[in-house]
Amino acid sequence: MVEYQDILNEIHDTLSKVKNTGEVANYIPELAKVDKNHLGIHLQLITGENFAMGDSQEKFSIQSISKVLSLAKAFQLIGTSLWGRVDVEPSGNPFNHLSLLELENGIPRNPLINAGAIVIADVLLSNLKNPKEDFLNFVRELSHDDSIEYNNAIAESERVTGFNNYAAANLLKSFGNLHNEVEDVLDFYFHQCSIMMNCQQLTNAFFVFANKGKCLKNIRHLSANKVKRINAIMLTCGFYDEAGEFAFEVGLPGKSGVGGGIVALLPHCYTIATWAPALNPQGNSYLGMKALEHFTTKTDLSIF
Numbered sequence: 038m039v040e041y042q043d044i045l046n047e048i049h050d051t052l053s054k055v056k057n058t059g060e061v062a063n064y065i066p067e068l069a070k071v072d073k074n075h076l077g078i079h080l081q082l083i084t085g086e087n088f089a090m091g092d093s094q095e096k097f098s099i100q101s102i103s104k105v106l107s108l109a110k111a112f113q114l115i116g117t118s119l120w121g122r123v124d125v126e127p128s129g130n131p132f133n134h135l136s137l138l139e140l141e142n143g144i145p146r147n148p149l150i151n152a153g154a155i156v157i158a159d160v161l162l163s164n165l166k167n168p169k170e171d172f173l174n175f176v177r178e179l180s181h182d183d184s185i186e187y188n189n190a191i192a193e194s195e196r197v198t199g200f201n202n203y204a205a206a207n208l209l210k211s212f213g214n215l216h217n218e219v220e221d222v223l224d225f226y227f228h229q230c231s232i233m234m235n236c237q238q239l240t241n242a243f244f245v246f247a248n249k250g251k252c253l254k255n256i257r258h259l260s261a262n263k264v265k266r267i268n269a270i271m272l273t274c275g276f277y278d279e280a281g282e283f284a285f286e287v288g289l290p291g292k293s294g295v296g297g298g299i300v301a302l303l304p305h306c307y308t309i310a311t312w313a314p315a316l317n318p319q320g321n322s323y324l325g326m327k328a329l330e331h332f333t334t335k336t337d338l339s340i341f
């Protein structure tokens with residue numbers, strides 16, 4: 038039997054001795070206020086058993102992790118027609134890179150880079166009655182937790198410094214790949230990124246991707262076929278120009294955010310979330326990646 042709690046404790050001991058060379062994201066001023074020394078992990082097995090370590094109950098801004106949840110909602114709403122608006126190829130470029138978007142006529146490489154997620158936000162705006170409220174309810178339903186909220190201060194902080202995302206949205210609009218107004222789409226996008234969750238809540242929300250489309254309470258939200266596609270996109274695109282490195286070191290579909298969170302999963306086996314706010318130069322959590330590498334190596338539980 039795998040001693041999961043012992044393994045999480047060992048990871049904590051090992052990482053507390055590692056020099057944390059990462060830095061917290063400072064291009065969104067509200068995120069720069071977070072202490073870089075947090076470290077939390079939560080593991081949830083498909084059987085419902087839970088194991089935790091460190092700051093696993095502290096909430097943080099999920100940032101780009103939200104892109105998987107918005108993709109899931111958009112895919113649920115409009116199905117395969119989504120792929121006419123956004124591609125499913127890794128970009129091999131940073132999350133906020135723009136030049137490929139122009140070269141490729143306004144079709145973002147994938148839904149997990151910023152431009153792709155902005156197109157997904159546009160789809161949600163066109164297809165939800167009360168977009169912000171309905172999306173938050175979707176995240177709450179997946180997580181079985183009504184305490185999950187937007188952080189308006191973080192959304193506003195990102196809006197006033199969001200020149201790159203305004204550029205992406207305007208470029209998309211110029212190619213006809215944004216149907217709603219730039220300001221409305223970005224307001225939704227900045228809010229989805231501002232959602233506050235802790236590691237345990239993230240393992241709850243992502244249970245659906247480890248369980249062929251059924252959430253913790255065994256309610257179906259997505260078909261197994263759609264979950265297969267979303268997991269493939271996480272594996273190939275979830276870490277931007279470090280997607281290869283994450284597959285090589287960790288070997289799981291997953292998604293990072295510049296708030297320092299990472300969530301990953303082994304289909305039919307477990308979901309795991311880490312939070313360590315200091316980021317490496319690619320914008321992925323420095324210690325979070327190391328924690329997950331240790332975890333899949335020690336347990337021998339990865340997709341490879």
Ligand code: DON
Nearest residue numbers: 100101132230293294295320
């Ligand atoms: O749009 C942005 O730049 C942020 N709201 C999200 C970026 C992000 O989390 C990239 N992930 N590692």
